[in-house]
Amino acid sequence: MRATDNRYAGERERFDLALRMIEHEARTGTIRLCTGFTEDRIRKISASYYPAHGTVRRRRGKSPSQIGPFVSSARRLGEASLLTGLFVRTGVVQLDRDSRALRASGAPDVVLGLGMCEAFEAYRALHPEPRLSFEWAWNLYHCLVSRRELRLAWCTLCEGPYVQDAYALDYERCPFCEVKDHA
Numbered sequence: 001m002r003a004t005d006n007r008y009a010g011e012r013e014r015f016d017l018a019l020r021m022i023e024h025e026a027r028t029g030t031i032r033l034c035t036g037f038t039e040d041r042i043r044k045i046s047a048s049y050y051p052a053h054g055t056v057r058r059r060r061g062k063s064p065s066q067i068g069p070f071v072s073s074a075r076r077l078g079e080a081s082l083l084t085g086l087f088v089r090t091g092v093v094q095l096d097r098d099s100r101a102l103r104a105s106g107a108p109d110v111v112l113g114l115g116m117c118e119a120f121e122a123y124r125a126l127h128p129e130p131r132l133s134f135e136w137a138w139n140l141y142h143c144l145v146s147r148r149e150l151r152l153a154w155c156t157l158c159e160g161p162y163v164q165d166a167y168a169l170d171y172e173r174c175p176f177c178e179v180k181d182h183a
């Protein structure tokens, strides 16, 4: 493949990723980080591909950055745990040697964007009532790999993996066993 073809392929890939992220209602800033496109260009793509698109709302401002919604109930913890397992599967996060903390596979780029889209789409397909938006998935990713406020843990009852608040003591029970216990 000639260098010009390579460049074209890269451009096409970034463009397709931008469209895919726009469909998931990702914020302009998040799309910019993964595609390298300017915010102006992303707004133009959004406007030309989704003119008067009522269902794709452009979100402004910063991404959410709290862990509360991931740990506030067993149900939420279950959703965050599923999504985290999918992050490992698509390779956007890697297990550290102690297999508890997770780290980023690389800097924000097309590969990260594609992996996030794959994980988010699988989560939407697998969960009966998915409530986390793409931006919340993006926030979960940062809680795991940058801020390290969440980590992976293994349930003492069923040995299943789940996401744990790194700074709070829990009973080392996964959300699924927790729900069963209170049923």
Ligand SMILES: [Zn+2]
Pocket (backbone or CB within 6 Å): 155, 156, 157, 158, 159, 160, 173, 174, 175, 176, 177, 178
């Ligand atoms: Zn369990």
